[in-house]
Amino acid sequence: MFQPTKDFLKGLWKQNPAFRLILGMCPTxxxxxMAVNGLAMGLxxxxxxxxxxxxISIIKGLIPSKVRIPCYIxxxxxxxxxxxxxxxxxxxxxxxxxxxxxxxxxxxCIILGRMEAFASKNPLLNSIADAFGMGxxxxxxxxxxxxxxxxxxxxxxxxxxxxxSWYPGMLVMKLPTGAxxxxxxxxxxxxxxxxxxxxxxx
Amino acid sequence: MSNLITIFIAAAFINNxxxxxxxxxxxxxxxSRHIKSALSMGAAVTFVMVISGVSTWLxxxxxxxxxxxxxxxxxxxxxxxxxxxxLIEMYLKRYHSDIYKTFGIYLPLITTNCAILGLALLNSxxxxxxxxxxxxxxGAGSGFTLALIIMxxxxxxxxxxxVPKPFRNIPIALIIAGLLALAFSGFTSLRFG
Numbered sequence: 001m002f003q004p005t006k007d008f009l010k011g012l013w014k015q016n017p018a019f020r021l022i023l024g025m026c027p028t029x030x031x032x033x034m035a036v037n038g039l040a041m042g043l044x045x046x047x048x049x050x051x052x053x054x055x056i057s058i059i060k061g062l063i064p065s066k067v068r069i070p071c072y073i074x075x076x077x078x079x080x081x082x083x084x085x086x087x088x089x090x091x092x093x094x095x096x097x098x099x100x101x102x103x104x105x106x107x108x109c110i111i112l113g114r115m116e117a118f119a120s121k122n123p124l125l126n127s128i129a130d131a132f133g134m135g136x137x138x139x140x141x142x143x144x145x146x147x148x149x150x151x152x153x154x155x156x157x158x159x160x161x162x163x164x165s166w167y168p169g170m171l172v173m174k175l176p177t178g179a180x181x182x183x184x185x186x187x188x189x190x191x192x193x194x195x196x197x198x199x200x201x202x
Numbered sequence: 203m204s205n206l207i208t209i210f211i212a213a214a215f216i217n218n219x220x221x222x223x224x225x226x227x228x229x230x231x232x233x234s235r236h237i238k239s240a241l242s243m244g245a246a247v248t249f250v251m252v253i254s255g256v257s258t259w260l261x262x263x264x265x266x267x268x269x270x271x272x273x274x275x276x277x278x279x280x281x282x283x284x285x286x287x288x289l290i291e292m293y294l295k296r297y298h299s300d301i302y303k304t305f306g307i308y309l310p311l312i313t314t315n316c317a318i319l320g321l322a323l324l325n326s327x328x329x330x331x332x333x334x335x336x337x338x339x340x341g342a343g344s345g346f347t348l349a350l351i352i353m354x355x356x357x358x359x360x361x362x363x364x365v366p367k368p369f370r371n372i373p374i375a376l377i378i379a380g381l382l383a384l385a386f387s388g389f390t391s392l393r394f395g
Contacts, residue, residue: 022372025227026316069313070284077277085273100223103276103323107316109228175387176221180380184373191368 004129007122011133017110018141018183019190024110027101028142029179035158038146040094041101042139044083046132048105051079053119053131060120072115077106110134148182149173206337209330213341216392219317220349221383226317230350231375233308240354241347246305248343250290250312251321254283255339258322259332279322284313317346352382 017023027045032038052075056063063071084102087095095102105111114134119127150156153173155163172178219225226247233243258279266275291309294302312318321342325335356378365374 022231023228025231026224026320029227030224070281073280073284073313074277077280081273081276084276100320100323100327104225104316104320106276106280107314107319109314112314172384176224176383177380177387179224180376180383184369184376184380187376188368188373191373195368 004125007118007126008129008133011130011135011137012140013137015134016137016141016190017134018138018145019187021110021113022187023113024108024138026104027108028138028145029176029183030101031098032142032146032149032179032182033153033174034097034150035143035146037094037097038142038144039139040087040091041098042135042142044087044098044102045105045108045110045138046135047083048076048079049111049114049131049135050128051082052076052111052115053127054124056115056119057122057124057127063120068120069112069116072112072120073106076111076115080105110138145179145182145186148186149178153178206333209334209337210341210344211392213338214345214348215386215389218345218349218386218389219320219342220346221379221386223320225320226315226346229308229311229315230346230353230379231372234350234353234375235357237351237354237358240350242305243308244343244347244350246308247312247315247317247346248340250283250287250309251318251343251346252336252339253290254286254318255321255325255335255342256332257282257286259325259330259335262322262326275323275326279319283318283322287313317342349382353379 011017013020015021018025018028024045027041031041052072055075056072080103083105084095087098087102114130118130122130147157150158151162152170154169155161155167170178173182213219217223220227220230229243229247234240261278261282262275266272266278271278287309291302294309321339324342325338328338330338353375357375360374360378369377
């Protein structure tokens with residue numbers, strides 16, 4: 001297969017950052033009480049991943065390896081500031097809900113991890129493919145988690161009422177507890193699916 | 203004084219960094235296998251939290267606010283934290299090698315620990331003054347250490363428990379964390395005065 005395609009696809013399932021690599025747990029758990037918040041956080045992370053991946057892949061030869069981590073962090077922090085100001089200007093409501101967790105994209109281990117493990121060692125096209133794959137993999141994980149919690153917690157999905165007014169809503173799904181338990185169950189489910197796939201392939 | 207006690211209790215229990223604000227989950231899942239390493243990690247995080255909490259407060263109030271540079275907040279904070287961690291590591295390695303041996307290996311991990319940057323940002327969001335920021339940092343660090351130790355105590359027992367195969371390791375740790383978060387949410391109704 002074409003190498004960038006492979007780099008792109010692995011982030012979606014095999015090395016999904018949230019479910020398989022267990023990276024970026026803080027935003028995964030914190031903002032997924034509603035599907036739309038998960039989507040916004042996923043897209044913001046995707047933007048920062050792709051933008052800093054492009055820059056770092058281009059200037060990787062110029063950065064001395066001893067100070068590379070601070071350099072990466074400053075590049076990432078600049079793009080996070082950009083995303084933060086963009087959301088504050090155009091999507092004020094979502095910016096308010098995500099609040100503290102937007103600046104925390106700076107220390108999201110997915111981003112620094114991909115820069116260190118991939119963008120600093122690979123050509124531009126592969127780095128972009130990898131960043132898109134990881135970002136989209138992270139986004140779908142967050143949207144799925146957010147959808148399950150929103151449906152069980154509020155009876156709605158992306159704000160549209162699915163379960164009628166008879167549904168009281170599970171309080172626990174809105175609380176931090178719901179985040180931890182739902183994610184735990186999802187990772188377990190993913191392990192079961194992978195195990196099934198492996199045993200049928202043999 | 204009572205205000206400071208309230209800030210401490212709120213940071214350590216009610217708004218616990220791990221169970222309420224979801225900060226520092228990666229080390230919480232990664233290093234909480236044994237009580238001893240949990241204690242060292244907690245001590246390292248608390249130490250760095252207090253030092254970086256105080257220094258980012260100074261930067262925020264005497265540099266960024268004074269010269270009208272709010273947009274430099276994230277790069278400035280993260281650079282300060284990263285260099286502080288590096289300095290602490292070098293200092294401990296040179297002068298206190300026994301302490302360095304116990305928690306030195308956790309120090310590089312702390313740079314990307316969101317609890318540290320989270321604390322620095324929360325100090326500025328909550329508009330704490332210098333003393334309040336200092337107390338809040340200690341409270342947050344203690345709460346993080348407490349969460350880590352509780353988790354490590356449970357996971358030590360878990361190692362001999364027959365956990366179903368798909369749930370081994372991370373999933374069961376997350377579910378336990380969820381139950382602990384439920385217990386901690388009981389502190390929400392704590393009232394003072």
